Amino acid sequence: MENRGRVSVFVCAGLAASIGAAVAGCRAAPALTAQQTEGRRLYEVRCAHCHQDNDLALKKVPPDLHDLFERQTLPSGAPATDEAVRRNVLTGRGMMPGFDGRFTEEQMAALLAYLHTGLR
Template structure:
């Protein structure tokens, strides 16, 4: 049974937005622009794609691929399933910022 607000979560909560470093804030803004229409970041549940809450706190992505920078960068660049390839939309630098932000979730 769940007693505390965080008691139901299997992973620790994300770093609060107010505590993000300037670099992580850039990543948050890039996430909102490029990913936020399809993915929740700070709550569970699917939008168009799976929530990315705690994505690096679990060993595997929903597909079963390992949850690491290389796999997520590849997913962003080349897409997978119903997720479009974003190689022409998001720069390598923006992807690095987004990955930095995803690590705070």
């Protein structure tokens, strides 16, 4: 499924670049920036197996992160800010492990940039 999304982003970006115009069906999702693409890779490797697939069958179902920054607050009630999400990722919460020391500053920025896209 992820692969299909990636292919269509490339196809859309390629078409839009080659004919120099918005292509029907591609307008809704402009291509991700390099930073967002890196963030998506990190999300897919580190977060999606719980947050989309819940492959550990956690009793407390991990929240859907698609509209994370469209709401005022995170599921915990903390304000939906970069700082709160960063802290949550670093320290973990409940069944979610902390990722302290697992991301460079650059990778964390990329992850946040991708979360801000609404997970395209």
